[in-house]
Amino acid sequence: MKGRAVYIKTFGCQMNEHDTERMLGILETKGFIEVEEPRKADIIIFNTCAIRHKAEQKFLSSLGRVKYLKKRNSQLKIVVAGCVAQLQGENLLNKAPYIDYIIGTDNIHMLDSIIENQTPHRVFTYENPDVTNIKIPTKRMHNVKAWVNIIYGCNNYCAYCVVPYSRGKERSRPVESILEEVKLLGELGFKEVTLLGQNVNSYRDGSVDFPALLEKVNEVKGIERIRFVTSHPKDLSKRLIQTMKDCEKVCEHIHLPLQAGSNKILKLMNRKYSYEEYFEKICWLREAIRNISITSDIIVGFPQEQDEDFEKTLDALREIQFDGIFAFKFSPRAQTPAAKLDGAIPENVKSRRLTEVLKLQDEITERKNKLLEGTIQEVLIEDREGEYSTGRTRTNKIVKVTSNIALGSMVDIKIVKAHRHSLEGEILQK
Ligand code: SAH
Ligand code: SF4
Ligand code: F3S
Numbered sequence: 001m002k003g004r005a006v007y008i009k010t011f012g013c014q015m016n017e018h019d020t021e022r023m024l025g026i027l028e029t030k031g032f033i034e035v036e037e038p039r040k041a042d043i044i045i046f047n048t049c050a051i052r053h054k055a056e057q058k059f060l061s062s063l064g065r066v067k068y069l070k071k072r073n074s075q076l077k078i079v080v081a082g083c084v085a086q087l088q089g090e091n092l093l094n095k096a097p098y099i100d101y102i103i104g105t106d107n108i109h110m111l112d113s114i115i116e117n118q119t120p121h122r123v124f125t126y127e128n129p130d131v132t133n134i135k136i137p138t139k140r141m142h143n144v145k146a147w148v149n150i151i152y153g154c155n156n157y158c159a160y161c162v163v164p165y166s167r168g169k170e171r172s173r174p175v176e177s178i179l180e181e182v183k184l185l186g187e188l189g190f191k192e193v194t195l196l197g198q199n200v201n202s203y204r205d206g207s208v209d210f211p212a213l214l215e216k217v218n219e220v221k222g223i224e225r226i227r228f229v230t231s232h233p234k235d236l237s238k239r240l241i242q243t244m245k246d247c248e249k250v251c252e253h254i255h256l257p258l259q260a261g262s263n264k265i266l267k268l269m270n271r272k273y274s275y276e277e278y279f280e281k282i283c284w285l286r287e288a289i290r291n292i293s294i295t296s297d298i299i300v301g302f303p304q305e306q307d308e309d310f311e312k313t314l315d316a317l318r319e320i321q322f323d324g325i326f327a328f329k330f331s332p333r334a335q336t337p338a339a340k341l342d343g344a345i346p347e348n349v350k351s352r353r354l355t356e357v358l359k360l361q362d363e364i365t366e367r368k369n370k371l372l373e374g375t376i377q378e379v380l381i382e383d384r385e386g387e388y389s390t391g392r393t394r395t396n397k398i399v400k401v402t403s404n405i406a407l408g409s410m411v412d413i414k415i416v417k418a419h420r421h422s423l424e425g426e427i428l429q430k
Helices: 014-029 053-072 082-088 090-095 108-115 175-187 210-218 238-246 263-268 275-288 307-320 347-370
Strands: 005-010 043-048 077-081 101-103 145-149 192-196 225-229 253-255 293-300 324-329 376-385 388-393 398-401 410-418 423-429
Touching (some): 014 082, 043 053, 043 082, 077 108, 145 175, 192 210, 210 225, 238 275, 293 307, 293 347, 307 347, 324 347, 376 398, 398 410
Parallel strands (some): 005 043, 043 077, 293 324
Antiparallel strands (some): 410 423
């Protein structure tokens, strides 16, 4: 059949965005086109996130808004994929019987059978041992940079987090399969790859660990920049830092979630490091890699976080001077041990702490960005918006230039003005 249309809405992290690229890849091979409005679609897909209550609520309200479309078009299929689908499975069908299919995080490939009406089942949430090996066509969102999965699931069980339940246990993808994908991306003209996993540092396939994998990806022709997310601080080794330094394509940026500055809270969170251990690793990184940019995640209002604990998070931000952070109010998730802890923090206190953290970090980010005024940065042009071209420095800072520069160009840019969340630059040479 030709000319069918899909509407897809994605919530959550890069992992979900990449899964969306793969679902669109499957649909494209079946002749589907993507549309921006649910009412024009033959199939509606929600790729959901369960990390915080708010993310789940956003999905549920989007779902409620398309219910009436089923009455107008009996052929319409509604599919729920991603982390909420995995966690709730059948229950979601009981709550919203107008959903046609539930596709969990290990079962994206089932979309194929679903659109061909080849399966009598509606819920696919089983653990799929082949998930690291299945080849799925991918419709990439960008032309210059691409995501590449290297490890699935997570074994860390941070006390607040649903990911070990929604993405299953940790499984590394075979190194040959990763290299094959990266080589193809290089041949297709992609310039940058981001290696994806909830904890990339625990990657292992036989004798190949994460630093060894980086060395191999560094050899791939055509690829000029390598990034990776996310690193768990407990697994960040000196060897990895040395490899980042030695591999010229690996960019000078690391996202290293701290979560909290108080050891009492880190322990309750089951993060498996103390603030002092974390800070030592920050020192190693800065000693080895000049100008490395370091970003982080912070949770405020974890159960039993007293004012003095929260102060330690602020102290940590002052001491470490991150380039940027994402900060969140703790959101209790049903499946997790943290949801059962005593000492819940009232909502108004969480909000106040979040505002305080963001205000302090904004000042730090702005001050750090100001130091870049007048410097020359290598920028990979990724996008064009009206009269601007935009790209990123190797340290992952966004730069806007008022020139029309070809996508995928690597250019030297002089930073003329620094803002809190972006830099403005002028082109020096092409
Ligand atoms: N695997 C990655 C990212 C996990 S989710 C990692 O370990 O860093 C991204 C961020 O969401 C986490 O770093 C954490 O800061 C935040 N987060 C996770 N669960 C949360 C919860 N229940 N409430 C608030 N924030 C949460
Ligand atoms: Fe969640 Fe912790 Fe795993 Fe990250 S490392 S996905 S925060 S359990
Ligand atoms: Fe959300 Fe699942 Fe990612 S819970 S943050 S989409 S791994």
